[in-house]
Amino acid sequence: MSKEKLPKSWIDKELRQMISDLVEKFYVEVHKPDETFLPGKTTITHGGRVFDAEEMKMLMESCLDFWLTEGRFTKKFQEGLAQYLGLPFAIPTNSGSSANLLALSALTSPKLGDKRLVKGDEVITVACSFPTTVNPIVQNGLVPVFMDVDVESGNILADQIESALSKKTKAICLAHSLGNPFDLDTVVALCKKHGLFLVEDCCDALGSTYDGKFVGTFGDLATFSFYPPHHITMGEGGAVVTKDAALKKIVESFRNWGRDCWCDPGRDNTCGKRFGWQFGDLPEGYDHKFVFTHIGYNLKLTDMQAAIGVAQLKKLPGFVEKRKKNWKALSEGLKKYENFFHLPKPSPKSDPSWFGFSLAVREGSPFTRNDITQFLEDNQIRTRLHFSGNLIRHPAYKDIEYRVHGNLENTDFVTRNAFWIGVYPGMTSEMIDYVLATFDTFLKRKAT
Ligand SMILES: Cc1ncc(COP(=O)(O)O)c(C=O)c1O
Numbered sequence: 001m002s003k004e005k006l007p008k009s010w011i012d013k014e015l016r017q018m019i020s021d022l023v024e025k026f027y028v029e030v031h032k033p034d035e036t037f038l039p040g041k042t043t044i045t046h047g048g049r050v051f052d053a054e055e056m057k058m059l060m061e062s063c064l065d066f067w068l069t070e071g072r073f074t075k076k077f078q079e080g081l082a083q084y085l086g087l088p089f090a091i092p093t094n095s096g097s098s099a100n101l102l103a104l105s106a107l108t109s110p111k112l113g114d115k116r117l118v119k120g121d122e123v124i125t126v127a128c129s130f131p132t133t134v135n136p137i138v139q140n141g142l143v144p145v146f147m148d149v150d151v152e153s154g155n156i157l158a159d160q161i162e163s164a165l166s167k168k169t170k171a172i173c174l175a176h177s178l179g180n181p182f183d184l185d186t187v188v189a190l191c192k193k194h195g196l197f198l199v200e201d202c203c204d205a206l207g208s209t210y211d212g213k214f215v216g217t218f219g220d221l222a223t224f225s226f227y228p229p230h231h232i233t234m235g236e237g238g239a240v241v242t243k244d245a246a247l248k249k250i251v252e253s254f255r256n257w258g259r260d261c262w263c264d265p266g267r268d269n270t271c272g273k274r275f276g277w278q279f280g281d282l283p284e285g286y287d288h289k290f291v292f293t294h295i296g297y298n299l300k301l302t303d304m305q306a307a308i309g310v311a312q313l314k315k316l317p318g319f320v321e322k323r324k325k326n327w328k329a330l331s332e333g334l335k336k337y338e339n340f341f342h343l344p345k346p347s348p349k350s351d352p353s354w355f356g357f358s359l360a361v362r363e364g365s366p367f368t369r370n371d372i373t374q375f376l377e378d379n380q381i382r383t384r385l386h387f388s389g390n391l392i393r394h395p396a397y398k399d400i401e402y403r404v405h406g407n408l409e410n411t412d413f414v415t416r417n418a419f420w421i422g423v424y425p426g427m428t429s430e431m432i433d434y435v436l437a438t439f440d441t442f443l444k445r446k447a448t
Contacts, residue, residue: 012338016064020057025190037430045068046356046382046422047229050319062307069265069340070300071161072186073307074141081224081239085214089248092239092306093255095205096225097132098270098299099238100173103199103221104136106240106250107171109294113405117142117199121170122403124196126156128411129398130387133201138400145169146392148410149177151360151418152345169194175201178386178420179323179355181210181347182217199223202240206231207320207353215242219253226305229424231319231353232312234305250294258296261288265300294422299418308337320353322425326432329352330423337443340365342418354445356420358386367446369417375442381421381435389415 032052035293037040062073072394082090093099107117117123119141127135127146139142145164147156154177161172172191174182191198202208202216202223209215216222222242223232224235240251252262263270268289271277275285282291334343344358347354361369373383390411391397392404421435 009354014062016061016305018150019060019064020327024053027056030375031056033426035428037428037434039434040379042380042431044381044422044427044435045229045424046420047424048426049228049233050315050424050426051233051308052313054314054320055308057310058197058307059304061306063372064218066085067266069302070306071265071303073303073310075299075354077306077309077313078239080310081340082241083312084094084316085216085241087217087241087243087336089245091237091242091248091251091255092240093240093299094301094305094308095236095299096223096227096230097201098240098297099134099223099225099299100201101136101139101297102240102251102254102299103223104140104142104171104173105294105296106221106247106255108140108142108201108252111246111293113144117170120168120221122166122168124156124164124169124172124405125174125197125409126411127391127404128386128389128414129175129391129392130201130203131201131391133173137173140172143401143403145405146408146410146411147405149408149414151342153180153347154344154358154414155179155180155182155347155443156187157410157446158186160406163431165190165194165196169196171197171199173199173201174213175203176205176208176250176352178344178358179205179208179352180344181205181208181215182213183347184210185349193345194435197221203230204355205353207323209351209353210347211331211349217243217353219245220244226309226312229422231323232309232316234301234312237301237305237309237373244349246304253294254255254296256297257297258294259289260291260293261291265329287304289371308380316394319425320380323423324352326423326425326427327352327357329429329432330357330421330435331344333432335361337439340367340447354423357423358418358420360418363413367442369419371421371446376435376438377420379438381438382431383419383421384401386414386418386420389418 078090123137200217200219200222224239226234
């Protein structure tokens with residue numbers, strides 16, 4: 001058969017297979033990790049991409065589709081994520097920060113009637129956090145109420161929340177700190193009792209469970225990040241999840257420029273009356289595609305990102321197990337140094353899918369946080385601080401409107417003394433042993 005006569009579908013299939021085989025070969029030759037571990041030379045990162053040829057082949061598939069915007073891979077990813085969590089809706093976004101912005105913005109929607117959050121309403125959160133857990137509160141003209149955290153769980157002092165509520169408090173927005181679930185029994189009960197919305201920032205907690213249920217399934221809305229150190233990655237990426245159909249539609253509207261229309265990219269007239277609506281002061285029958293019911297953004301992801309996510313989702317259960325195993329090995333190995341460090345404790349009723357292993361140097365220890373982090377870094381073990389520490393000590397927050405409930409003593413303690421190291425699935429037991437041996441060396445020098 002001459003080339004001209006071959007059906008396009010045949011060429012497509014054949015060439016895709018050839019390209020896929022080449023990508024596999026490319027992965028093996030170029031990206032396959034060298035398993036050799038050289039203590040003190042091989043960098044042990046705090047987290048990073050763990051992938052093989054499957055992710056690269058999926059990415060290539062989506063490139064060859066050249067659909068580019070949300071398409072078949074996005075659909076597959078969102079269904080897969082929702083199914084994993086046991087929720088009806090997952091809305092992919094271009095980052096975890098965008099997911100948080102969408103979750104908070106959704107709560108301000110006029111479509112929620114009297115329940116909507118309006119300028120000046122308060123949202124309970126913690127000052128010891130990642131900035132973009134809090135930023136959407138500020139960006140929406142709402143007032144963060146900063147509360148203190150427990151040093152060893154990293155989470156809000158939940159028994160103090162009720163006394164922090166005022167007439168203006170309308171929501172609680174908290175992250176599960178480094179994967180460790182916050183006290184969901186108390187928080188959910190308070191939300192029910194006082195009619196508050198709950199946003200769970202699960203960016204660091206995909207796969208963590210509380211009382212046998214995944215985090216992200218307790219709140220009105222929950223968010224995830226798929227930036228490389230997170231539990232799965234697509235480079236940049238995130239998602240909002242919810243069980244509430246109305247909130248899902250609102251989140252999608254904010255994500256898709258604020259428009260009222262819910263057609264997928266490249267589709268028209270999903271509502272069946274594209275030219276049959278009347279909104280605001282617009283002329284009767286104004287094209288529904290261009291009716292805007294929210295002050296929105298464009299925070300969608302591309303189908304290439306989603307394609308990587310589809311391959312990563314398949315690996316998620318294994319990743320979660322590896323994180324737990326690595327965390328346990330560090331926890332057991334460092335227990336003997338509890339005199340020097342506050343070590344992390346899983347919250348009661350929880351089984352965390354840890355993001356990292358956090359340590360806080362105790363008051364009176366013969367070394368500082370910077371002594372130990374510098375030593376670990378010098379020995380090729382990467383460290384990270386507890387994100388912002390006390391957020392309101394940062395220049396960007398100098399002039400924002402906020403309220404502090406109680407004091408932020410523990411938050412300041414964490415800011416001065418805490419750090420974390422990796423547990424990500426790319427860490428081998430050889431690496432864990434080396435990390436523990438490095439702590440031994442440091443403590444032998446400092447503590448004798
Ligand atoms: C708790 C938390 N929330 C939100 C984010 C933001 O996610 P992204 O980097 O995807 O914007 C992060 C990032 O690591 C995070 O740790």
